[in-house]
Amino acid sequence: MASELVFLVFAKTTLSDSQWRDLPREIITILEDAMGAERNEGPSSRFLEEGRVLELSFTTSSPPMTLKECAVFCHTSAMELLEKTHQVEVVMQPGKLYSLHKKPGLAVFDMDSTLIQQEVIDELARAVGLYDQVAAITEAAMRGEAPYTDFEASLRARVALLKGVRTSIWAELKAGTITFTPGARELVRVLKRLGWKTAVLSGGFTPLANWVKETLRLDYAYANYLVSDPDLNILTGELVPEAPIIHAEHKRQMLLQLAADNNIPAEQTIAVGDGSNDLLMMGVAGLGIAFHAKPKVQLAAPTRLNSSSLLDVLHVLGFTKDEVNDILEEAPQP
Structure with a gap:
């Protein structure tokens, strides 16, 4: 054969x-x-x-x-x-x-260190002088190392350290800290022009995930919900109890659900991420791409890409540079 x-x-x-x-x-x-x-x-x-x-x-x-x-x-x-x-x-x-890949499908993305260049929880920790403690947990969790192989446990441990962070931090992060990964804006513009559905599935937090969705004009955004004290305008160090935790299995389920909701076969989905929390959605997608991922993640992912721009995902889908440039000329700016 x-x-x-x-x-x-x-x-x-x-x-x-x-x-x-x-x-x-x-x-x-x-x-x-x-x-x-x-x-x-x-x-x-x-x-x-x-x-x-x-x-x-x-x-x-x-x-x-x-x-x-x-x-x-x-x-x-x-x-x-x-x-x-x-x-x-x-x-x-x-x-x-x-x-x-030439047919429109569903593209889902991790947020931190994928669509944006920062780990948001680390930036929140800077505000209370706990960056080193939180970053150490983040790095270990991204590498899938014990005792942080359980994403939910590591998330709750880090969020607890954020008690007292002022809620004005979100506006500050949007204004001067968060930067989009090179090529992210252009990649989404091309995919949207070609008729793809797009989503951010993030283990981060809704204030930033929704902002990324609106800025890039994605179709969907899912992330974790933090509890804040409306009187003191600070974070309480807790997650909203009734809200789902966006861990690896939830990302996998959401990819399949979004594909089904849009009548898109799983084979016509792509998932792009960088951490161990993204491996399940990469594995169930038609094409999973580990972008500048941790070494262990690159070894486990269906494909890996370490170029300087997310726009190179379009080459992985088979588009030439000239085709991409022609589409960008036609696609509206976000």
Whole structure:
């Protein structure tokens, strides 16, 4: 049974013409050696972005590979050596999945360190001089390390430290602290123009998640609710009791629910995040992308991307730079 495989090669530095010529042969040789895959056709290649992002596709006589199997292959020692030698990053997908990306679907994003560059709970902690204590818990939780593998427990421990933070902090963060990740605005503009539904599913907090939703014109926002004292205008260090905790399983459930609500097959969903709290939604999505994620998350995620701009997600979906630029010219500014 023939199956198509697609490799996207992202250059981290300027590559010579000979390197670009050699890379397809080297990648296919590694695949043939590792999988016993024999080529039926190809390879065919084109630049999605001239001199920086190469699309390589070919068909093999081997059974179709799953996205998970593609991820395992990309982490083999031979592929890691190729990436190190040529200073590239390789994203591999089954051809059938890659072709689905041209259809509008559902894109869900983590917020902290994904759509925005900060960890909001850390910024709240700065306001009461507890940054080091809260940041240490945040980092351990993002890496999935004990005793903070239980997201809810780590969240409650950090929130308790925020008792006394003035609620005016939200306006201060929006005005001078929170910055969007490069390419986030443009990525959402293109997806919306193409007819995608978009959402932020955050383990952070609703005042910022709703602001991100409104600023980027996302369709949905889900995050955690903090209790505040309306008389003192301070946070109480508690979570709203009846509100759901946006942990890993809840993110997974929300992705599936939003897809079902919009009659979108799971195969036509993408999930982008950076922490262990995002792995379940990445795993259930048609395509999960760990963007500048922690090392353990990159190893466990279906795909990973460490480029300088979130806009490169569109290359992972198969769009060329020219196509993206044309869409941006047509898409309204948020």
